[in-house]
Amino acid sequence: MQRANLKPTKDKIQKEKVIQDWLDGLRPATIDNYLKALALFTQLTGKSPTELLEITWKEQEERTPPWQQSIEKWYTLLKEYDQKTNASKTTSNVRKANISAFFHFYRIMTPKTYLKRKKDNLIIKNEREGLTKQDIKDALHGANSFKIKALILTQATSGIAIQDVLQLNIEQFYDGLIDLKEGYQICKIHHKRTKSSREHYTFISFEAVALIKKYIKLERLGHSKGPLFTSRDNVDTRYSYRTYAIMIYRLNKKLGWYKGNYRYGKLTTHMFRKFFETQLTNAGIINDHLVHLMGWKHKDPLKATYYLANPDELQKSYIKHLDYLTLENVETITLNSPEVKQLQDQIDSQQKLIDQILRESKIEEEYDKLRKK
Structure with missing residues (x-):
């Protein structure tokens, strides 16, 4: 079937x-x-x-x-x-x-349990192993277009869900580019998740940025505006999730990772996002930073407000752990650069100001409570 x-x-x-x-x-x-x-x-x-x-x-x-x-x-x-x-x-x-x-x-009752008392053949869940850097490399090597390569690496190094990646625009990509040392660039993405409408920042690695630029030049024919990923070269129709899923299915079969019988293959759009989460967790990133980059809900609402107003701290954290996301070693390229040191000074100054504002805010809250009593 x-x-x-x-x-x-x-x-x-x-x-x-x-x-x-x-x-x-x-x-x-x-x-x-x-x-x-x-x-x-x-x-x-x-x-x-x-x-x-x-x-x-x-x-x-x-x-x-x-x-x-x-x-x-x-x-x-x-x-x-x-x-x-x-x-x-x-x-x-x-x-x-x-x-x-x-x-x-419509107030119509439904069966609480399925009919026929026979053994339930449904599996508990489709077990999947996390992706490794070598898996990502193999997937990029097996992909037959810069569009698919760029989509894979964009998800794997940003954690953006596929439905949100497909909503990105070329202008958004170019506006978000950030220069690092020796001509490298990462991309800052500010958007709302389709699933939750939650606003957040994340970043795309310089390796993914390079692939996207090649894709725009060779397959988007140098367009400077419109959807980033489209169904065909010179058309502004967004690439569909269904088509991308079919390409991932074919890639799984090509690499020998298709399990058959409707089981998930090793590569899925969710597993690229999971790779991002796992790699940064293993890198020891601050949990609040990971929560924001993934677009999850902060336990403390003030955290979400703070990071939306101060993405520089997230940028520094992303650069610090970038080596866990990129396919080649980039530690010497990024961590010791003057740009990062300058960014750290700016963040320290902003953090002191934020701490002062929060202290004053708490004092006002306590004062209001006393007045109400």
Whole structure:
């Protein structure tokens, strides 16, 4: 059984009123996950979302016995699909929960458990080993275009999720370039995550910057504006996640890393982001710095505000640990450069000012508490 192509169905079902009402006010990432799950469900059942509601509501109003209701059969089809495509237990449960959310929104009951008491063949999860620098090198060597090479290394050295990488623009890339010693450049990226709408900074290594420049020159034909990664050379249509996933799938097969039976190969877009996290963790980076670079939520809201106002500290930290991300040794290129020493002096001065502001802020807070008492 092949995995379903969900995009045409997603585009079709989101035009229905029952879908628009259900998704109204939700975050884009949540909407996308819900649509994917329900698009698959409609393909498996052969029913539109409106028809699904009408049939289930009618059967429950007529008090059709639960074991005879259509929804029980539909959920069985879903589980059979998960088993045939080797989905993990987590993936199966999340998909089922997303589909049930649609029915629950319209106050329709759903099966709490799957039918048929037989052994659950779903695997616990798709186990994957972390990527190494050699794996990244092999992937770059096996990639057949500068676009794929640049995408891989951009993710691996910045930690940006693929949906956000594909939203980058050429102007954003050039505006973010930062000069280091001996002609090397890194790139500062300031953006909002698609998944959480959380604003943050991260950086792209000079090796990735060099690949992106080659890609722009040779495959984007020297364009100076528009989407950074596009579907074709001289077109401003953004490169799609689906196409990139297909290229990664082919690369896995080419390198002998495809596991078959719908299991994840060694290379996935998430594992490039995971490489970034693991390498910096092993390097001993300050946890607050890693949290911000990854676009995660800070436990202390003041930290997020501070780093957004002072990305220089993140830049210094990134440069300090750059050797853990690049494929060649760069310690002597970056850490002893005058630029880094100058940056450190600026950060120290800014930190003293921030500490003073925070102390004054806390004093004012305590004073307000006393006044309220």
